[in-house]
Amino acid sequence: MEEDPDSRKQARLAILELANMISVPMSLNAVVRLNVADAVWEGGSNAPLTAAQILARVIPTGGGDAENLQRVLRMLASYGVFEEHVGGGERKYSLTDVGKTLVTDEQGLSYGSYVLQHHQDALMRAWPLVHEAIVDPSKEPFERANGEGAYDYYLKKPEMNELMLKAMSGVSVPFMKALLGSYNGFQNAEKLVDVGGSGGDCLRMIMQKYPNIKEGLNFDLPEVVAKAPQIRGVTHVGGDMFKYIPQADAIFMKWVLTTWTDEEVKHIMSNCYKALPAGGKLIACEPVLPEDSDDSHRTRALLEGDIFVMTIYRAKGKHRTEEQFKQLAVSAGFNLFKAFHVDHFYAVLEFQK
Numbered sequence: 011m012e013e014d015p016d017s018r019k020q021a022r023l024a025i026l027e028l029a030n031m032i033s034v035p036m037s038l039n040a041v042v043r044l045n046v047a048d049a050v051w052e053g054g055s056n057a058p059l060t061a062a063q064i065l066a067r068v069i070p071t072g073g074g075d076a077e078n079l080q081r082v083l084r085m086l087a088s089y090g091v092f093e094e095h096v097g098g099g100e101r102k103y104s105l106t107d108v109g110k111t112l113v114t115d116e117q118g119l120s121y122g123s124y125v126l127q128h129h130q131d132a133l134m135r136a137w138p139l140v141h142e143a144i145v146d147p148s149k150e151p152f153e154r155a156n157g158e159g160a161y162d163y164y165l166k167k168p169e170m171n172e173l174m175l176k177a178m179s180g181v182s183v184p185f186m187k188a189l190l191g192s193y194n195g196f197q198n199a200e201k202l203v204d205v206g207g208s209g210g211d212c213l214r215m216i217m218q219k220y221p222n223i224k225e226g227l228n229f230d231l232p233e234v235v236a237k238a239p240q241i242r243g244v245t246h247v248g249g250d251m252f253k254y255i256p257q258a259d260a261i262f263m264k265w266v267l268t269t270w271t272d273e274e275v276k277h278i279m280s281n282c283y284k285a286l287p288a289g290g291k292l293i294a295c296e297p298v299l300p301e302d303s304d305d306s307h308r309t310r311a312l313l314e315g316d317i318f319v320m321t322i323y324r325a326k327g328k329h330r331t332e333e334q335f336k337q338l339a340v341s342a343g344f345n346l347f348k349a350f351h352v353d354h355f356y357a358v359l360e361f362q363k
């Protein structure tokens with residue numbers, strides 16, 4: 011019998027790995043639900059623990075299945091979330107830097123809420139329908155599965171709305187620290203509006219660093235700002251960016267344009283243009299796709315996020331390249347463009363009127 015070439019064996023292995031890939035985010039979801047990262051971290055000790063020891067911390071009343079927890083930890087260790095320490099006939103686990111992003115900080119935030127937010131039942135119902143976005147993109151898979159668009163759906167469910175706020179804060183606060191450490195485009199503004207500002211964390215952090223900003227407006231949907239916490243110097247304004255954006259010297263916007271179609275992005279950018287004085291800046295932080303495709307973590311995270319947008323928010327909403335953003339901004343009237351790469355996921359895009 012003819013020997014199977016190794017490349018074919020590798021190919022069969024690769025397709026099985028892809029076919030079983032759902033185990034990865036679902037197991038991640040399980041460890042977030044069980045608060046495993048906080049249990050291992052335990053105030054910074056991060057000492058390697060067996061699954062049984064971790065289980066005793068996450069279910070202090072006893073019970074649970076340590077072997078099943080170990081199966082999950084072991085698989086996630088192969089994806090770099092945990093470090094596995096093998097010795098004396100035991101497997102122990104500590105957190106890697108990736109795992110540490112799931113540890114709750116002093117503000118009660120972590121990337122865990124983002125993991126949970128992405129795997130709520132309503133979102134999960136949309137995933138078997140990705141092919142429908144190809145066959146007929148006039149309706150999002152989320153809407154096909156749940157009867158209405160994602161934002162409308164969240165707004166009617168207070169627990170989803172709250173999780174969204176927490177997820178956004180958990181991801182945005184660390185990014186904003188990186189942004190404010192190296193980007194200084196807020197220097198000349200006295201009045202700043204954050205469009206789609208969610209709970210107002212980004213604005214709070216910008217205003218703490220830039221006392222020249224005397225007035226900060228956190229602009230988001232009325233149901234969202236109704237749940238936003240009080241922040242000194244920040245006024246929460248409820249509204250719809252497709253209708254009107256409050257006037258300001260500069261506009262900040264993070265992770266908003268990505269979820270809309272080209273026509274909708276043009277519309278939002280035109281409303282920004284109208285709200286700005288001559289020389290005023292729109293500062294948008296968005297995931298920016300590389301021109302070339304490769305298998306790096308960065309490209310994969312951005313391409314995976316692109317499919318998430320297609321499935322959940324807008325079948326024709328998308329992650330875009332720098333050039334695509336530039337073209338949309340030009341068509342909305344902006345004439346100066348600069349990009350700053352302060353992070354591996356988001357880029358800062360500056361458009362000037």
Ligand SMILES: C[S@@+](CC[C@H](N)C(=O)[O-])C[C@H]1O[C@@H](n2cnc3c(N)ncnc32)[C@H](O)[C@@H]1O
Nearest residue numbers: 178182206207208230231234249250251264265
């Ligand atoms: C992905 S979240 C980003 C939140 C925040 N900028 C951040 O990065 O943490 C998108 C935000 O846009 C808001 N949004 C959606 N539609 C909107 C609309 N028509 N007008 C104003 N805000 C809207 C959502 O409520 C949500 O807070």
